[in-house]
Amino acid sequence: MSDLVPAYDFLDSSPGPLAPWRRLRFPVAWDQQFPVSGPLHLEIGFGDGRYTVRRASDAPGERFVGLEISSASLLRGLGKVRKKNLQNVKLLKVGAGFAVRHLFAPHTLASVTVNFPDPWPKERHEKNRLLQADFFKLVASRLLPGGAVLLATDHPDYLVFARAESEKSGLFRLEDAEPPAAVFETKYALKWKTLGKPLYYQVFRYGGALTPEYPGLERDETMPHALLSGRLPSHVYLSKQVTPYADGHVILHEVVQRLDAGGAESGGAKWLVRATVEEPELRQQVLVSVRPRGEGGLIVGLEPFGDPVVTPTTRGAVHAVTEWLLTLPGVAAQTLSY
Numbered sequence: 001m002s003d004l005v006p007a008y009d010f011l012d013s014s015p016g017p018l019a020p021w022r023r024l025r026f027p028v029a030w031d032q033q034f035p036v037s038g039p040l041h042l043e044i045g046f047g048d049g050r051y052t053v054r055r056a057s058d059a060p061g062e063r064f065v066g067l068e069i070s071s072a073s074l075l076r077g078l079g080k081v082r083k084k085n086l087q088n089v090k091l092l093k094v095g096a097g098f099a100v101r102h103l104f105a106p107h108t109l110a111s112v113t114v115n116f117p118d119p120w121p122k123e124r125h126e127k128n129r130l131l132q133a134d135f136f137k138l139v140a141s142r143l144l145p146g147g148a149v150l151l152a153t154d155h156p157d158y159l160v161f162a163r164a165e166s167e168k169s170g171l172f173r174l175e176d177a178e179p180p181a182a183v184f185e186t187k188y189a190l191k192w193k194t195l196g197k198p199l200y201y202q203v204f205r206y207g208g209a210l211t212p213e214y215p216g217l218e219r220d221e222t223m224p225h226a227l228l229s230g231r232l233p234s235h236v237y238l239s240k241q242v243t244p245y246a247d248g249h250v251i252l253h254e255v256v257q258r259l260d261a262g263g264a265e266s267g268g269a270k271w272l273v274r275a276t277v278e279e280p281e282l283r284q285q286v287l288v289s290v291r292p293r294g295e296g297g298l299i300v301g302l303e304p305f306g307d308p309v310v311t312p313t314t315r316g317a318v319h320a321v322t323e324w325l326l327t328l329p330g331v332a333a334q335t336l337s338y
C-alpha cells in the first residue's frame, strides 16, 4: 500500500457561480473559469451580492469575482447570481488578504471594489481595517497598470484613513469620479441613505509603478503523514495545546475515538484529532487521523475532509499529533513525512 495520498484532486474549471478555490491551482487560471474573457474585476465583501449582480448584468462580457467571509452572505449572493443565471460571476468564501495574494496572478485585475467595508470606528481597532498601506501595496501588485481600487463608505474617518494609507503605499493617486449609480444602492448604502447620512466615493488609481513581489504559497501535493510503531491504547486524553509552526500555529483541541471499531485490539480502531491551523491570512479547521497500519504500526495523516490547503503550518498539525503520540508508552517513530 502506498502511504502517499494526493493532497488535492485539482479541478481545471468549475461549473456554477461558487468557485471551489481550495481545489484550484494557485494563482487561479481565471480564463478557464469563465466562458467570457473580458476584464477581470474583484469585489471584496459583496454582502448580499446585489451590486455584483447589477454590475455583472450590465457588462456580460466582463468577469466578476466576489469574496465574502460570511457564509450567510455567500448564500444570499449565490441565490441572486443563480436566479439571473449569470455566467460571468464567481463567488468565493475566503478572506481578502489570502485571496488577493494567492488567487490572482500579478497585474491581472482591472479593478478592486470595496463597498462599505467594516469601519472599525474605535482607534484601537484601526489595525483591523482592510485598506491599510500594506494591503494597497498587495492590491497594486495584482492590478493592471491603470487599474483602480474603488471605495464607497459612509464613514468620513475611513475615507481619510484610506486616503492616507494609499499615499503611504506610494503606488496610487487619488481621483475624483462620479460613483456608478448602483454603488449607492447596496444594502448598506440604502440603510445609511434612509438615515440621511452622507456617502463618499473614492477612486485610487494605480499608475503602474514597481510593486513588491509576493512569494507564492508552498503547497504540498501529497498529504503529510507519519508512520509509527506501536498500538493505540483503548483510552486516551489529549489536553488542548498550541504549537508554533512556520508562519503560524496549530491548536490541537480534542481526540475522538471511533466507538464502532471494537477497540484497539480489533485493528479497526481510528482516532480523529480536531485541530485549528492559524496563519496570518488563513484559518482552517482540520482533522488528523491516527489508525493502525500492518502489524504493530500506526499511520498519522491529514484527512481530506474540508479540502484543507496544505501549507507548511497545516503540515504542522500532523507533526503536533505525532509528537503527542510519541509521548504515549510503546509508540516510536518510523517514517515522518511532514
Ligand SMILES: C[S@@+](CC[C@H](N)C(=O)[O-])C[C@H]1O[C@@H](n2cnc3c(N)ncnc32)[C@H](O)[C@@H]1O
Pocket: 044, 045, 046, 047, 048, 067, 068, 069, 070, 073, 094, 095, 096, 097, 114, 115, 116, 117, 118, 130, 186, 187, 188, 189
Ligand atoms: C458592511 S458590509 C458591506 C456589504 C456590501 N458591500 C454592501 O455594501 O452592502 C462588509 C462586508 O464585508 C465582509 N468582509 C469583511 N472583511 C472581509 C474580508 N477580509 N474579506 C472578504 N469579505 C470581508 C463582511 O462579511 C461583510 O459582508
